[in-house]
Amino acid sequence: MIRRLLHTIRKSYEPKALVLMYHRVAELETDVWRLAVRPQHFEEQLQVLRSNWNVVPLPELVLDMTQGRLRRNSIALTFDDGYLDNYAVAKPLLEKYNIPATFFICSGNIGSHAEFWWDELEHLILSTEELPHNLDIRINQELISFELGKEQHLTEDLRQKHQQWKAFVQEPPTLRCALYLKLWEQLKPLPSHLQHQYLQQIKVWAGAPGHARPAYQSMSLEQLQDLARNSLFDIGAHTVSHPDLASLSPEAQRQELVKSKSFLEEAISREVTLLAYPYGSCNPETVRLAAEAGFHAAVTTQDCLVHPTSAKYKLGRFLVDDWSGKRLDACLKSWLTINANAHAHLAA
C-alpha cells in the first residue's frame, strides 16, 4: 500500500514534456480538420511560448528523455505535411522569435504543385457552387449513393455552416458535409494511386476544373533546402504519399518509410531520424519497421504528454487550434496539470 502510494507520488512529480502539432499557418475558407492557425494568432502563440515556456528542439527533447534527464514542462513544436505556408509564413515568424521547430515532410509532394487529396476533396464538395443532384460511385466494392437535394446549389447559409464545421467535434451540419465525411472515410485507407483515381471521378462528377490552388501547395525542393539550412529547424519524415500506414502491407509500409527518409536525407544532406505517422496511424509492425529504417523516435497524433518512460516510437502530440496566445497559454497549463493528475490517477 505504502509502496503504491510512493509510486503514485513519484509519478505525479516526475518531469513531463509536451509536443505541439501544427499543420498550417494560413487563413482558409473552410478548415474541417482544424489544420490552420491564422498568422496573427500564430505570432501571439510564439510570443507566449517565448516568454512563458521553455521551447526546445524535438530531437533534444527525445535525447533528454532517453538519457533520463527530461526537463520539466519543456515544449517542442512540430509541423506536419510540408505545406508552402510553413516556409513562407511560419519560418520567418519562428526566426523572429528564435523558436526551434521540426517539420515533418511528406516527400512525394515536394515541388509537385499538387494539392493533398483531403484538401481537394474538401474544396470540391464544400465549395463548388453547383453540384449534380446525386452521386453514385463505387469505392473499393462499396457503392455510395448520395442525394444532395436542395444542397446542389451552394447558398450563403451553407457556406457559413461549412466554414464553421469541425469534423473532429461536430456531426456534419449539412448534406454536403455528410457527403464529404463519407468520401473521406472511404478514401483515407486507400493507397494514393486509388485515392487519385477516385478523386478524378469525383472531379468529373462535380464538373470542377482541375487547377491546384497555389495556397494549398507544398514547398519546393529549394524551399525545403533553405528551411533545413537554418540550424533552428529540423526535418523529419512523414512518408512519401501520406498513407494510413496501419492499412498497408508491411512491405508497402517499409517502402514509404525508407523512401521518404532517403529522399529527404539526399535533399538536405543531413540525417533524418524522426518520423510522424500520417493521421497518427501505426501498428506494431510500423513501429518495428520505423526502428529498422533507422528512425530514432516517432510521433503520433494522440494527445498525451511525454514522460521519462514514454515509448519513443509513440510519442504523443497536442493539436494547436486557431487560438489566441492567451488561450494557448491556458491550454498548456491545463494539459500539463490535468495529464499529470490523470497519470497519477492511473498509476494508483
Ligand SMILES: [Zn+2]
Ligand atoms: Zn499529415
